[in-house]
Amino acid sequence: MSDPPGRPQPAAGGSDPAREESDPAAPENEDHVSEESDVRAPEPPPADDAEVAARRQAFAELLGEFRRTAVLVPLGDEPGPEEERGLLTADFNGIRFILAFSDEQALARYAQARGEFSREWTYRTILGARLLDVAVPAAGVPCGVALDCADGEDGMVFPPVMGIVPDEAAVDRDPDADVHEDRNLDANKDAGR
Template identity: 40%
Template sequence: MRAETAGGPAVGVGNLERARLAAEIHDLYDGRGSGERLLAAFRAAALYVPLVEDEPMCSAAVDGVQWLYAFTAAGELERFARARAEAPKQPGPVSGRIAYWTVLGSRLLDVAVPVAVAETRAATGVSVDVAGVRPLLMPPLSKVVPDPVAVDLLDGA
């Protein structure tokens, strides 16, 4: 992981893998997607994860599920930051430079999701390009996240 700012992302770092993920998301929306290819592309991609003050990771809870935010492109991250700044009760305007980590999708699923579950005690998945035209949810299910935090494998599920 490394911290950077949007508007000046590291050129070439993970671009091919992010492009593959974007293509898989596009195929999914066009009805030609493959869950296995999509998951493999997600795990290989170095995604942009915004840094937000007073939060270990930028996330939101919706209907009992905690969603960690990740983005396939600096433009998607900037769109999200603008939408967040314009929302009521959000801190200050976007300055044009957004701090973020570059994190492999595999690290988000295998490390960040279990840590978030341990901290929040809530089912946790990853939301990709949440403010974009083609958002994607990586749900907290087996074969996506580690079995101990997969909601479909928990007792009583």
């Protein structure tokens, strides 16, 4: 069996240079960028555009299905607007998530995971679109929706980003664009006087 062409061969009685430990005085990696060198480390391969497009399409379909589906949203212990009980939420890394469940079994798995299976859970049935378009902006803080959060990989997270929640509630919106848009609206109002 022969070695692939182009690979350095060990000298007779020597060791394989590809497997030798590096000399601390020697450069660690030939791809290493030196201040004196114009050689750059290789760029990571670009993502397959077809794969990215397919994943975006799949997520758009999931989002559309969620928006059209009524989900169960437990009521939390904290008061919401108008002194009624608010929706059950959980905060993660500075973002609040409204907890929603696709059915009573998913809610039961969540209750079991919390050790609160015997507790009575009061919930509302709310259309996914209403959660994203109304409840998320009403939270007043960065907020998204976590669907079936006790189901691991079968759960879904809808983060507060443009394209999922209204732009004014998205954490990735450009606040400077909002200022420029407001100025343009003011200028148009002034011009119409």
